[in-house]
Amino acid sequence: MYEWNNIRPLSFKAAILISISVVLTACNGLKTEFDSQQEHKLKLPVILEDTNSDPGVAEFSLEASEGRTEFAEGFPADTIGYNGSYLGPVLRFSSGEKVTIHVKNSLSFPTTVHWHGLVVEGEMDGGPHQGIMPGESWSPDFTVDQPAATLWYHPHLMGSSADQVYFGLAGLIYIDDEVSEGLNLPDNYGVNDIPLIVQDRNFRSDGYLDYRTSMMGVVPGDTILINGTLNPYLDVNRETVRFRILNASNSENFNFRFSDDSSFQQIASDGGFLEEPISRESLILAPGERAEIIVDFTKSGRDTISLMNGNSPILDFNISGKEMASAAIPDFLSDIAEIPEGDNPRVRVFELQSMGVTGTINGKSFDMDRIDEDVPLKETEIWVIRNLGGMMQTSGHPFHVHGTQFQVISRDGKDPPLEERGWKDTVFVKTGEEVKIKVRFSKEGVFMYHCHILEHEDGGMMGQFRVQ
Numbered sequence: 003m004y005e006w007n008n009i010r011p012l013s014f015k016a017a018i019l020i021s022i023s024v025v026l027t028a029c030n031g032l033k034t035e036f037d038s039q040q041e042h043k044l045k046l047p048v049i050l051e052d053t054n055s056d057p058g059v060a061e062f063s064l065e066a067s068e069g070r071t072e073f074a075e076g077f078p079a080d081t082i083g084y085n086g087s088y089l090g091p092v093l094r095f096s097s098g099e100k101v102t103i104h105v106k107n108s109l110s111f112p113t114t115v116h117w118h119g120l121v122v123e124g125e126m127d128g129g130p131h132q133g134i135m136p137g138e139s140w141s142p143d144f145t146v147d148q149p150a151a152t153l154w155y156h157p158h159l160m161g162s163s164a165d166q167v168y169f170g171l172a173g174l175i176y177i178d179d180e181v182s183e184g185l186n187l188p189d190n191y192g193v194n195d196i197p198l199i200v201q202d203r204n205f206r207s208d209g210y211l212d213y214r215t216s217m218m219g220v221v222p223g224d225t226i227l228i229n230g231t232l233n234p235y236l237d238v239n240r241e242t243v244r245f246r247i248l249n250a251s252n253s254e255n256f257n258f259r260f261s262d263d264s265s266f267q268q269i270a271s272d273g274g275f276l277e278e279p280i281s282r283e284s285l286i287l288a289p290g291e292r293a294e295i296i297v298d299f300t301k302s303g304r305d306t307i308s309l310m311n312g313n314s315p316i317l318d319f320n321i322s323g324k325e326m327a328s329a330a331i332p333d334f335l336s337d338i339a340e341i342p343e344g345d346n347p348r349v350r351v352f353e354l355q356s357m358g359v360t361g362t363i364n365g366k367s368f369d370m371d372r373i374d375e376d377v378p379l380k381e382t383e384i385w386v387i388r389n390l391g392g393m394m395q396t397s398g399h400p401f402h403v404h405g406t407q408f409q410v411i412s413r414d415g416k417d418p419p420l421e422e423r424g425w426k427d428t429v430f431v432k433t434g435e436e437v438k439i440k441v442r443f444s445k446e447g448v449f450m451y452h453c454h455i456l457e458h459e460d461g462g463m464m465g466q467f468r469v470q
């Protein structure tokens with residue numbers, strides 16, 4: 003069985019490379035220790051080319067492989083990525099489009115690719131049942147049956163999601179539709195429509211990623227990577243800019259704000275646009291959650307502003323040029339039809355408990371051979387998620403449901419906050435809290451529900467349900 007931690011001692015070749023780089027940098031009188039303060043231009047994942055010329059049909063090729071990434075110059079580290087050495091390209095398709103994705107596993111260990119937030123049949127979902135062995139391929143196909151959204155993809159192999167994501171396997175999915183194209187939002191990719199894949203990491207002094215867990219859980223990273231970039235900066239024009247933010251961390255929540263405490267507009271949650279933009283000054287995202295925000299850099303009299311996580315700057319913006327004409331943010335974004343509810347919807351309760359890096363749902367640890375819930379197709383249900391706490395616990399659990407986008411009904415009996423009134427696929431449930439959601443499944447198959455703290459997921463805090 004594959005164990006990343008055990009097969010990662012410095013290879014002879016890597017040791018030589020590092021010795022050479024250390025000698026070279028020493029000769030130049032530069033630092034020989036890995037320097038996490040080096041500033042780097044924010045990397046942008048490429049948008050993957052659709053290789054099918056037929057309009058209405060999209061075909062993509064992803065290859066997971068091992069590679070080397072220099073997070074800081076002169077310090078190559080072993081990493082894994084899709085079509086590259088760390089993270090992967092953006093998969094972009096349209097609502098209603100037929101999509102085939104050819105996934106090749108060129109890693110030396112098994113993996114899977116789960117399309118987080120995508121509403122597809124169980125067999126196409128990329129969960130633990132769709133393992134891809136080394137050298138093999140998997141080609142799921144589906145029709146995009148949901149509105150415009152920013153989703154993502156990552157491994158979901160039983161017991162090995164956490165380390166595979168940590169060492170680099172993750173990427174974004176953009177869905178476009180008539181609504182997103184008609185809204186006149188900033189959409190110039192890389193200029194005023196910017197993806198931010200945010201991850202906390204620890205580094206060793208030789209520049210390698212240092213994945214550590216303890217009895218208390220995963221060790222939080224002291225360094226933030228955005229799109230795989232260490233200590234990033236980004237040059238922006240004096241205009242409105244849209245950011246699509248993904249918390250792709252294993253276990254850390256982020257509390258985003260700007261260094262000048264300026265407000266911004268949140269326009270989308272996990273599964274697509276909100277009905278109306280929400281003016282905010284901070285934004286918390288738990289692992290797996292996404293948000294789209296619009297920042298108005300024309301208002302700022304400054305030339306530099308930083309995106310912060312709490313009190314730490316994590317991305318510096320250099321604002322330049324004259325004020326550019328920017329379209330006003332629309333007052334209305336999209337209709338969110340309430341999930342229809344019958345007279346007497348079925349209620350299911352999910353009780354979450356954790357201890358260190360392990361956890362249970364309804365007292366059970368995950369078993370691939372056990373179906374925990376049988377859920378009828380196209381029937382609305384109320385799912386009640388309770389966080390009972392536990393020993394050596396985290397502040398809460400991000401509860402993720404595959405195969406659907408759901409609606410949050412209440413938090414501890416109260417109406418959910420405005421930002422949770424749009425489509426969601428992951429909801430954070432604090433210790434002692436009870437969150438009710440309304441779910442309805444339109445695709446058949448076996449799906450997962452689980453905590454999106456990846457160590458908890460790997461540690462058994464997951465169940466499966468069959469929709470038919």
Ligand SMILES: [Cu+2]
Pocket residue numbers: 356361396398399400453454455458463
């Ligand atoms: Cu958890």
